[in-house]
Amino acid sequence: MTRLMWTVPAVMAALMLMLPHSLLAHAQQEGSDPAHESMIDGSPEQIAVWFDHEMRLTFFEVSGPNGPVDLRQRPGRTPVSRFETAPSNALTPGEYTVRWRGLAEDGHTMFDEFYFTVR
DSSP states (O other), rough: OOHHHHHHHHHHHHHHHHHHHHHHOOOOEEEEEOTTTTSSSSOOOOEEEEEEEEEEEEEEEETTTEEEEEEEOOSSSSOOEEEEBBBOOOOOSEEEEEEEEEETSSOOOOEEEEEEEEO
């Protein structure tokens, strides 16, 4: 019984120490280019997203009034804290959605999206 009384608090303390590390492993989007909900004049030269921690992007898509946009670069297998690409052709005026998905250091799937408008 005495051994159990000391083991439970020790295990709980170890779990509490590990908790912040696992929470920090979740990468969050810090910014984008074009900025979320921005209105830009003409087609953007680049489309980028960056994170507070590295992650391996598994999906990156830009879609607009004419459907999916062809991009010059696609995500690779190497974890990144910033991903940049460019449209293969000039974007026509309209609203665009950028969706991304990736794997954080701890293996959790992360995803988000941002929007911009081309005038």
